Amino acid sequence: xxxxxxxxxxxxxxxxxxxxxxxxxxxxxxxxxxxxxxxxxxxxxxxxxxxxxxxxxxxxxxxxxxxxxxxxxxxxxxxxxxxxxxxxxxxxxxxxxxxxxxxxxxxxxxxxxxxxxxxxxxxxxxxxxxxxxxxxxxxxxxxxxxxxxxxxxxxxxxxxxxxxxxxxxxxxx
Amino acid sequence: xxxxxxxxxxxxxxxxxxxxxxxxxxxxxxxxxxxxxxxxxxxxxxxxxxxxxxxxxxxxxxxxxxxxxxxxxxxxxxxxxxxxxxxxxxxxxxxxxxxxxxxxxxxxxxxxxxxxxxxxxxxxxxxxxxxxxxxxxxxxxxxxxxxxxxxxxxxxxxxxxxxxxxxxxxxxx
DNA sequence: TTGTTAATTAGCATGACTTGCAAATTAGAT
DNA sequence: ATCTAATTTGCAAGTCATGCTAATTAACAA
Numbered sequence: 451x452x453x454x455x456x457x458x459x460x461x462x463x464x465x466x467x468x469x470x471x472x473x474x475x476x477x478x479x480x481x482x483x484x485x486x487x488x489x490x491x492x493x494x495x496x497x498x499x500x501x502x503x504x505x506x507x508x509x510x511x512x513x514x515x516x517x518x519x520x521x522x523x524x525x526x527x528x529x530x531x532x533x534x535x536x537x538x539x540x541x542x543x544x545x546x547x548x549x550x551x552x553x554x555x556x557x558x559x560x561x562x563x564x565x566x567x568x569x570x571x572x573x574x575x576x577x578x579x580x581x582x583x584x585x586x587x588x589x590x591x592x593x594x595x596x597x598x599x600x601x602x603x604x605x606x607x608x609x610x611x612x613x614x615x616x617x618x619x620x621x622x623x
Numbered sequence: 624x625x626x627x628x629x630x631x632x633x634x635x636x637x638x639x640x641x642x643x644x645x646x647x648x649x650x651x652x653x654x655x656x657x658x659x660x661x662x663x664x665x666x667x668x669x670x671x672x673x674x675x676x677x678x679x680x681x682x683x684x685x686x687x688x689x690x691x692x693x694x695x696x697x698x699x700x701x702x703x704x705x706x707x708x709x710x711x712x713x714x715x716x717x718x719x720x721x722x723x724x725x726x727x728x729x730x731x732x733x734x735x736x737x738x739x740x741x742x743x744x745x746x747x748x749x750x751x752x753x754x755x756x757x758x759x760x761x762x763x764x765x766x767x768x769x770x771x772x773x774x775x776x777x778x779x780x781x782x783x784x785x786x787x788x789x790x791x792x793x794x795x796x
Numbered sequence: 797t798t799g800t801t802a803a804t805t806a807g808c809a810t811g812a813c814t815t816g817c818a819a820a821t822t823a824g825a826t
Numbered sequence: 827a828t829c830t831a832a833t834t835t836g837c838a839a840g841t842c843a844t845g846c847t848a849a850t851t852a853a854c855a856a
Binding site: 530532548550551557559574575576577578579580581582583584585586587588589592 | 703705721723724730732747748749750751752753754755756757758759760761762765
């Protein structure tokens with residue numbers, strides 16, 4: 451049983467925006483469609499690149515703006531995996547993420563396969579949210595190759611894992 | 624029973640550096656002492672500020688450099704809480720972190736109060752490491768005030784929680 | 797103590813990612 | 827068609843971290 455919970459459909463979002471008296475600009479509608487059912491955990495930049503193909507004049511600033519609004523409205527999740535840029539996840543279901551430290555791939559992890567956490571309460575904290583990120587090697591990197599990623603990737607690749615950014619750029623092509 | 628696992632003592636680190644034929648500069652030794660038993664989860668900048676008082680000429684670049692080395696050597700942990708700058712944690716014990724979304728405080732959470740996770744394996748991933756960050760309100764913010772942090776702090780404070788940076792600067796004074 | 801040298805530091809430039817700002821544009825109402 | 831407030835653009839600026847290199851210096855040897 452796989453539960454897929456994606457962001458509202460573009461049509462539904464149109465309604466939400468109407469209700470909030472927000473303008474339905476073509477830029478916003480384009481992003482609605484690009485995000486719908488999008489499981490790639492895109493960054494603002496990667497969405498920008500895709501959006502640009504359909505709407506050459508669109509601004510990266512607008513991408514950030516709109517994504518920020520959608521996040522505030524609870525229509526998508528911001529995911530910070532501690533590496534490069536913020537990821538945007540239209541999957542609003544209760545799930546976590548697995549990051550392959552070898553190829554940089556990001557996969558959703560069904561929260562049910564991880565026991566529900568309820569810690570910290572003993573220490574007097576009011577825990578409202580728990581972020582979990584799994585690190586390791588994905589299926590492909592684990593079986594296929596022993597090489598993959600020659601450079602330092604053990605852990606702490608220099609504080610900032612710009613590795614990720616590089617990998618993204620490579621993967622784009 | 625509270626298990627405290629801190630970084631090696633300055634004296635021990637001196638030995639480690641000697642063994643690795645690394646120079647024992649006063650800058651490094653100062654950082655050894657500043658990090659020892661440090662439970663404040665400092666950023667590079669905050670360490671810089673403290674270090675500067677004892678060694679006015681020290682460079683922020685050196686702080687980053689040394690912290691990076693210590694992390695590579697497994698002497699301290701890099702902690703990315705998804706807000707502002709990277710945190711440095713000399714506590715190498717198996718623990719996680721609680722972040723107060725109201726005041727920005729960071730507290731260690733004993734991993735034993737959270738069930739050990741072993742998820743993702745079902746999906747064919749080789750999980751090597753799991754990062755968990757608890758969000759909520761700390762004791763003080765929860766009881767004392769209903770106000771605290773007037774500005775937007777609900778969640779997604781604009782992708783990048785520079786809030787944290789501001790709070791740090793305030794707290795320094 | 798002095799000299800030698802490779803490691804380290806300081807300082808500035810640069811880079812990645814994100815936001816602030818103000819002028820120009822435009823969706824939606826009249 | 828007009829009006830106006832919301833939105834988009836484009837660029838400047840900010841934060842955090844790293845690259846680079848000249849200057850400095852710890853550690854070793856004579």
